[in-house]
Amino acid sequence: MTSDWGEKSTADLMSRYVSKETGYEVPKEGWRICLAHEFKEKRKPFQAKDVSLSNVLEHVGLGIRYLKWWYKKTQVEKKAPFIDMFRAQPLRQIYGAPLGGIGGGTITRGWRGEFCRWQLNPGMYHYKTVTANQFTVCLRRGGQTVYQQVLSIERPPTLQGWNWGYCGEYAFYHALYPRAWTVYHLPGQNVTLTCRQVSPVIPHDYQDSSLPAAIFVWDIENKNDYALEVSIMFTMVNGSGHKDDKSGGHWNEPFHLEKDGEAVSGVLLHHCTTVNPYTLCIAAREQPDREVSHQTAFSPKGTCSSLWSDLITDGRLDSPTGSSPPTPKGEKVAAALAVSCSVAAQGHNTVEFCLAWDMPKITFGSREREHVRRYTRYFGSKGDASPTLSHYALTHYRQWERSIEEWQRPILQDSSLPSWYKSALFNELYFVVDGGTVWTELPEDTDVSGGVRSEDGGLPAQPDVVKEYGRFAYLEGQEYRMYNTYDVHFYASFALVMLWPKLALSLQYDIAGSVVQKDPTERLHLMSGRYSPVKAKNVVPHDIGDPDDEPWQRVNAYLIHDTADWKDLNLKFVLQVYRDFHLTQDTQYLKDMWPVCQAVMESEMKFDLDGDGLIENSGYADQTYDGWTVTGPSAYCGGLWLASLCVMCKMAQLVDSEETYQRYKDILDRGSAAFDKLLWNGKYYNYDSSGRDLSNSVMSDQCAGHWFLKASGLGEGDYQAFPKDKIRSALKSVFDLNVMSFAGGQMGAVNGMRPEGVADRSSVQSDEVWIGVVYGLAATMIHEGMYEEGMRTAEGCYRTVWERLGMAFQTPEAYCEKGIYRSLAYMRPLSVWAMQLALSTSAKDQSTSAQNGASDGEQGQDLGVNQS
Template sequence: MPGSGKANPSCCGCCHAFWVFTPRPFVEYAEARSPMPGVHIMVSVSTAVVAMALCQVQEFTGLGYDVPCFGVWYPAGTASSAMPLGALGTGFVDITSAGTFRDSTVENNWLKPRPVPAGCGFSLLIGGQRADLFPNMKPTPGLRFWGHYPAADMEFGNTFGEIEVYARAYAPLIPHDYELSGMPAAFFRFVMMNRGQSPVAAEIAFQWEAAHAGETTQNPAAIEAISNGRQWKGENGSYAVAASGEGWEITPGSPGANTIRVQSVRTLAAGEKAGVVFALAWYFPAWTSSDGEELRHRYADAYPDAAGVMKAVLPRAAEIEKRIIAWQQPIYLSPVPGLLKDAIINGLYILPRNSWWTSDGRFFQSESFTGCPITETFVCRFYGSFPLAAFFPECEKATMRSIAAAQKPDGEIPFGFGTPAGSRSPYYHVQHPIVSPEFALVTWRNAALWNDMDYLKEMYPKVQAALRFAMTLDKDGDGVVNEDPGSETGFPANQYYDVWPWWGTSAYTGGIWLAALRAGEEMAKRMEDAAFAAEMRGWYDRALKSYDDKLWTGSYYRLYNDPEHKRMSATSLTNALCGQWFAYAAGLGEILPKACIRDHIEAVLRWNVAATPYGAVNGVRPDGTVDETFPDHSAVITIGEVWNFCAMAVHAGRVREALQVFTASYGNILLLQRTPWNIPWSLDRHTGAIKWGINYYSNTCVWTLLHAIDPATCQRLAKNDLTLSVPAAAAF
């Protein structure tokens, strides 16, 4: 990948060990070339120029990193979305590209994130120059913002004259570390260097207003002194702020009944560098699910209040920052394109936005608390649970055990656990033709990823029952699970595209079934269950023949075919081979003939990809016209579907084309829409703008694209092996 990673030539040599260097922008983007040699972008020059006017894709050296980083430095306030500061099940406070706080769910207001009060933010007075980072204030001129979840960096440019100021906000998301990753806290490190010839005074104050937490209380809140900080404590929970920094005079205070504050002051000598860390901790231990269950946070078992959290986390602030860098560096060192590195890292933002982690060990994610709130929609976890399984396997096991415990006696797996935020209301016969087969596939993926026979033995009877239930949905006896719409009108559609009815045998649902049969066979072999393995192989052979007979056109797989009722669609679906995507990602290899996979990919590139400059349209006919029959699903871009297609295409040998499509897709999100921390379900094919659904669980399927190109890095991360090695050159 091009880019120097060298220091700004106008900067003195000593900044090499301290500063973030001015990077070289990829101006080629506007010239219809990608930051990947030889790959052409499918974004029009006019829209690319608009994007480049707002922000630039860059390679640079980040503070504390030993390898070049890649991302976007948004000018202050220009990103459309804000990055959440939070970790597993903790809730979040998000931070905008202006360096100000915006919304919060830390008080368990999962479904309705609230704007933080106006009194939450930072004041900086350095060398006589002032900058205030509070909600609703104008962005600080010259500030730039780089988000790399769970961290966000801010450069203040010339705001403070000869005093260079840099800040990093971060949350404690550390793969494989359950203790740190469950801490309800965020950190804010400020580093400054005096480039002038005279000493200057530096003063930074952090203030938090707890207005929302006090709105319903009958008793007045208490403000308590803690080490280098203050705690606000109300009936339902508490907040704490504190600071730590060698050579700083730290003064806590409480300027209002619901406001806590900590101020750090020092003098910077000429040429001196200094840093100080602030922290915010929160503690709101209990809430009630939408179906009436009283729930308690996992973190509530470890700490008595926000002060207890602060006592535990502030001394570990430097360790946490170093460990964030440590897990991100192998990704930045990977030979994959820079845009993919950014998508991989920032895609994990969905964990604090959508997760619960309860004191009894359950772990749940919502399809989208703020977009389509359903707890653990299985068809979304089928796409989006890959990084959870790799980085937090105990959380993945907890979720799968909850799902398995809710299996019906006939073997059916629940679609979800309730809406809008249910925890104990599993419901069934919704998208049932794919849910139970997907349960089998996810179980296989986990067992294979972890090489965990104990887990497989525990889940195997559940898998067998789920597959036998799915067999009952083969209504015409051809070996393939059939579509099963909820009425003669086709609604609900009962598959992933739930407002786009299909009939008979479909490429999407049938392909998932083929993959599930192969997974069932492999699990049976590991369990030394020869009879069930043979049964699965028999079903697979019969199903594959029927799938081919009904759906293969000679050059691609049609959307569906229902010979009994003479209903057929010739539409090409971008992610028609979803089952093949998962089979590749889970190590099952080809479930369809290689030549057919190759030709189908070519058809999608020819029709679906050509129908939009922003990825691929879900449904396109062989004449190139978009399928408008059910336009909210058939005529839009579904991001997860595009990225799954890209991953599958890489496995099938179409690396260059896959990366071209991905670059158009994520380039739109990152540069044109400027919303890497709010990736929706679907986009408008004409404009690339959000069409429906926000903050979607399923989009972390992008990790399967990294796995397709660079499986070695994925495997090392899954094993928590963070050693750095020079990657092999990429052949893009």
């Protein structure tokens, strides 16, 4: 969407620019911003001082225990805490679309062009802007350089020999993930450059989508009446801005690779750390009318005027042939690559660069095991794949773009969908790649079943989908460092199962395998102050581990609560199993998961304390809202329970288990009656049934169970747990109160609202907006035919995050009406894809109804003919 652009010339440029030569125009849809834009609102991360006095007193014990644990973790063990409450990331309103495919690490390029966020070691981030990583343009006419400019609006204190300070009013950035465009008008030169950034993130593609590479295509438009020679220079430091850039021993070398009639050349930057060494690669495609030149090594400190002069002299670099010596300790090294071409008067030309990185074998923080990344299946694991990777990327990126356009086109061309929604849908997908994501091959000796054979209700040791498609994990958030956090994945999983369903199923097998395992090791849980086992048997884990430890091997990095007592995790597993089956129709998956579903439902039964068919919450924060206490039967967990009973009935019928069906149907009937009696107040379902002062708060997420039933194709006639009229009434109450009575209806739905129209401020989470929950709520409304309300609800979140607060490509878990946000770059907002499922389901239902109507008419005519 267009922000406040400032100069009219910039707005004109943004509205008119089309790359006619290549046929790739900057799309109308997406997120667009002028490089000179400044966000007016500056928010701060949530801190302890933001907690009300009553909440502080309630959590004094937690605070003391956390402080002791934090000190031990950071000062004694020298590790990063999985949640650092003292060092939250400040808001930097700079991020753009990340580079690279799924699971091979990411490098984020900001919307002003800076390389500023790095995740090469799996799940671990460095938020450093590396000043020397830049693109520079050189224009020459008649053998003389007439213009040379770093394409950056910054004026850094280093590299003073370069020409900095490009005027941001003359450029804009446009993101429609996995592609992005930056359009630069060169002042006084009558030349426009468009840098198109392409990453191989392609639905249902399990090969190219795994590649750690990205392409920069520079389209050059010369509107002068004379020809120009244009050079684009790409500079890159050997490293990521981390302290190990100065550890010594790093070196660069030029390379040239010709294969299948196509040639590429560039520079390899070997980063030779003891742990997880890697090679960065900057490369360009060689073509007859383009000249590729390089500088193998230069020091990215001081004025660095020699490199600048080298380019300005003739638009080319010296291109030495040898490798650079290893760096001394304390020194950094960088490399440069330039491509020159002629651009005719009133003409176009293009140059192409690749940035690739090869870290084929990884260890997590414990250093116990070596894992092999997915892309090595196609490019090898020896650490020498960078030239081949860059060659492949440069010769296949147009195919990537065709696939991306084919996927996005039907949605982008649907005039019934608002522009902001199209931007949200595609741009929020960044987290599938940049969520600390790791995608590995499954070692031959790995048993994902937990060692419990199928006759004991377990799983295959190596399910086919895991063997073929590998293991997948992504973080709860870049600041909440736990892999596959399951209560949150419940919301985010729509993106995965709709676009890369094999990865969704693989993740489910890993969760199922951990269900049947146990870890009796006693540890202190910070909220209660009690010791209890790390993992109980036959319950769903909270997460599969911390990347700074050993994920999959040691689960439940989260130690604030004992999640064995959480009420939602088991239910979310059951609901996802059936939803995934409904969308994939994978009968083997259903067969494998059925006994695990039975096991977790049996574990859940103990929470029905009075035997009325409805589970009770404990009086603590025992579900995904882990800072908002709930007592007795509740709208959220009770709704998930009833929905789980519905899908257990459905699955029992699918596997021909009549006895099991009858058992769950009986519980469902009793539980539905109790749910209605204890929680329905005539307009909506109360937050809980405790009778406390705030038990009748309006929870925005109260229909989560019903949402999953609709997403799983279960209609009103399928084991109905939630009467349609009551769901509609509840959703209307949420819209009227949580949405329209909060922040003028402009910020989405607040989690908790009092019936009198003020936010529920009883906890640190009840007065927050959770973006991922809001998208799920909007999907529920769309399923129920409340399209306008659903879109209005979700639009408030998108515009707040992307346009007002400057949180592009770092959508947080939560924000309050004023002042603060919590947990930048979070998993849950991927639930925007649940809206797309709801829209497609609704469209399909309407189409089916229309066809049925036509069929009925045709059938009547046929009968008439037959009768006559």
